[in-house]
Amino acid sequence: MKKENPLEKKLLYKRKLVWDEYDEKLRKNALKFAEGYKEFLTGGKTEREAITESTKIAEEAGFLSLEKLKKGSKRKKFYALNRDKNLALAVLGKRPISEGVKIIISHVDSPRLDLKPHPLYEDENLAFFKTHYYGGIKKYQWVTIPLALHGVVILKNGKKIEVNIGEKKEEPVFTISDLLPHLAADQMKKTLEKGIEGEALNILVGGIPYKEKEVKERIKLTILQHLNEKYGITEEDLVSSEIAAVPVGEARDLGFDKSLVLAYGQDDKVCAYSSLKAICELQEPQITSICIFVDKEEIGSEGTTSAQSTFFLSFLSKILRRSLPSAGESQLREVLSSSQVISADVNAGIDPAYKDVNELRNSPRIGCGVVLTKFTGKGGKFNSSEASPEFVAYLRNLFARRKVIWQTGELGKIDKGGGGTVAKYVARYNCEVIDCGTPLLSMHAPLEIAHKADIYSTYQAYSAFYNG
Ligand code: MN
Ligand code: MN
Numbered sequence: 001m002k003k004e005n006p007l008e009k010k011l012l013y014k015r016k017l018v019w020d021e022y023d024e025k026l027r028k029n030a031l032k033f034a035e036g037y038k039e040f041l042t043g044g045k046t047e048r049e050a051i052t053e054s055t056k057i058a059e060e061a062g063f064l065s066l067e068k069l070k071k072g073s074k075r076k077k078f079y080a081l082n083r084d085k086n087l088a089l090a091v092l093g094k095r096p097i098s099e100g101v102k103i104i105i106s107h108v109d110s111p112r113l114d115l116k117p118h119p120l121y122e123d124e125n126l127a128f129f130k131t132h133y134y135g136g137i138k139k140y141q142w143v144t145i146p147l148a149l150h151g152v153v154i155l156k157n158g159k160k161i162e163v164n165i166g167e168k169k170e171e172p173v174f175t176i177s178d179l180l181p182h183l184a185a186d187q188m189k190k191t192l193e194k195g196i197e198g199e200a201l202n203i204l205v206g207g208i209p210y211k212e213k214e215v216k217e218r219i220k221l222t223i224l225q226h227l228n229e230k231y232g233i234t235e236e237d238l239v240s241s242e243i244a245a246v247p248v249g250e251a252r253d254l255g256f257d258k259s260l261v262l263a264y265g266q267d268d269k270v271c272a273y274s275s276l277k278a279i280c281e282l283q284e285p286q287i288t289s290i291c292i293f294v295d296k297e298e299i300g301s302e303g304t305t306s307a308q309s310t311f312f313l314s315f316l317s318k319i320l321r322r323s324l325p326s327a328g329e330s331q332l333r334e335v336l337s338s339s340q341v342i343s344a345d346v347n348a349g350i351d352p353a354y355k356d357v358n359e360l361r362n363s364p365r366i367g368c369g370v371v372l373t374k375f376t377g378k379g380g381k382f383n384s385s386e387a388s389p390e391f392v393a394y395l396r397n398l399f400a401r402r403k404v405i406w407q408t409g410e411l412g413k414i415d416k417g418g419g420g421t422v423a424k425y426v427a428r429y430n431c432e433v434i435d436c437g438t439p440l441l442s443m444h445a446p447l448e449i450a451h452k453a454d455i456y457s458t459y460q461a462y463s464a465f466y467n468g
Contacts (some may be wrong), residue, residue, distance in 0.1 A: 017371045018405045018453035021401050030456035033277070037455060038251035040218040041263045045246045046150045047085045047295045047305075049109040050062045050269055054087050054276050054293060055079065061280035063089055066318060076284070080315050082190055083307040085295040088315040089279050091466075093288040097323050098331070100338030101316070103222045103431070104275040104462055105307065105422055106345060107297030110265035111135030113142060113201055113245040115151075119238060120205075122220040122409075127206040129174075131245060132198070135298030139196040141249045141445050146173040147203060151243030161231050163241075166248050173248050203245055247446040259452055266448040268297065270455055271344035271437045278462040288319070289466040297345075297422055307422035314431075339431040340391065342465055343423035347371040347409040349439030349454075357412045364409035364439040369457040371409035373435035378418030385424035387434035395434065395465070402464035405457050409439065436461060 022030065040057075044050030062332050063077045075289040076092040093101075093148040113131035121128055133139065147165025155161065166173045178196070179187050187195055209218035210225070227233050251263030272293050292315075296306035303309070313332065319333055320327045349366040350358050372390060377384025377436075399406050427433045438458045443451040 004327045007163055015365060015368050015407050016405055016456050017367050018451075019367065021403075021405050022453070026456075030121060030452050031258075032048075033456045033459060034253075034452040036277070037270070037273050038253075038261060038263065041251035041261075041265060041269055042214075044108070044269060045110075045148075046112075046244055047109045047266055047293075048152070048242075049150065050265075050272065051081065051084055051087050051293060054108075054272070055081065057117070057276060058087070058098050058280060060190060063280075066184055066315075072147055080311075080318070082309070082311040083305050086309070086311050087291075087293045089276075089291040090283045090315070090319050091279060091285060091289045092319075093285045095286050095288075097228065097288050098335060098338075099287070100335060100340065100431075101290055101319075102285075102466055102468075103290045103292060103339060103341040103426070104271075104278070104344050104465065105292040105312075105341060105426060106271040106275055106343075106437075107268045107295065107307070107422065108272050108293045109135070109295045109298050110267060110269070111137045111247075111298055113147070113203070115149075115238065115241065115243045115245070117239045118235075119243075120220055120223060120235060122217050125207060125209070125219060125346060126204060127219045128202040128243075129205050130199075131201045131203060134244070135202060136444055138192065138445070139198065139201060140192055143176040143178040143196060145446055146175055146248040147245040148173060148248045149243055150246055151241060153231060153237050153243070155237055155240075155327070161233060163231065163243055174205055176201055176203055187465040201233075215362055221226060254449060261450050261452060261455065262447050264447055266438075266440055266450050267346045267443050268344070268437070270346060270450055274438070274455065274459040275342075275344050275462045277459055278466055281463070282466050283373045285466055286468055290316070290319075294422060301422055301425055307425040333430070336429040336431050340394075340465075341423075341426050341427075341431050341433040342462065343385075343421050343426060343433055343435045344420040344462065345435055345437045346440045346443060347435075347437060348411055348443055349441055349451075351441050357416045359410065359413050362408065362410045363412065364407050366439055366441060367451045367453055368407045368439075369405035369454060370461040371407055371435075371437060371439050371455070373411070373437075376411055376418065378420075379415065382418075383420050383424065385427035385433055387423075388432060390414060391432040395436070398464055398468070399461065402460070402467070404460045404464050406461060407439075 044053040063079045066080045079089045114134050116130040119129040153161040206223045210221040247264040254260035254262040275291045294307045296303045303305045375384045375386040423433045438454045
């Protein structure tokens, strides 16, 4: 073996493979951690489901709903929900909250196909649901795969009907058809963007005609009859529904060595789950620690359940007033300006088949650990919140002390595209913010890929952050 030059060893930065750095025990931990993670992914495909799953895990770990907390209670772990799509968890620290808090914020929504308000129609003796895609997808990836329908229908009287069909073996699945190659000469000449149009993403849902031939739309009526018998709903009830078509199936191990996870919705449930586990295991931290799950990140963080919602501020002010009952707006701002935040979101690992979109010195590698992304954005760092070198140095030091294997990341070559996270919305409150999360392959595809070593290293990073 070539001997390392001492000066090289002293001066050069070297990216490390997590697996090389782990001992037997850590390797086992990483594999075991992925088991719980896969279960979480399978049970939480939509943001509502992910929030329900997370709340269950938090309650088992001793978190109590803020609403149920009695005045003067000494409890240190609690949570709050917002519209079934946001969850905020807190563990009170030993130090006064006025010194600032530590926050990890991630998103639990993922790209998918939403049903339109009037989804059902029939054409050529088949019934379909019209969809409107949610988030940045490559449309051609969503045809000819089995889809399940997940969501809720709210009746006129306010009653909520849960819909979850296509995941169990005995249940039917749904799909979007595509043109056969024999007749696709014109389609094949189109760009990948135009090959499948948004209005062609129609889900096949049935094909049996209603028995009376006088009925105008017989297939559609049979489907409505079925929906009415099964869920007690009418066509108009679908107007007040929120139903998404998502890829069918469980999160699976990938590769002969089972080193990777193949599953829907890993952006960003990998960071959500890792931060959830980290906060659930937290015992008496110095600094008050908070974990937040937001929605609507994939469509720009707009709306009541997004990172721009006031939910997060209300939660923080409720916690603040537990220790400082007279605290108002200005005290809240003080707390925020001395706080540290990890915007926990995934980054794009280098895909060997598409290396040329990356600048190889600065793009993250699969298997090299959690990624610290100092800035995101497009072109000249537009629309990005850039982390301060002071905060990066703090984390570098922390990760070294806590033996977290990490790497830096940028999202592709400067002029190739780009993207953003919730970091910039949180940065408005004048807290220190950095993006830090797991590298993925096939991001936003129906099935995404993550390495188990990177997943565990993400959990270790968040745990180190909370523990200081
Ligand atoms: Mn994301
Ligand atoms: Mn995304």
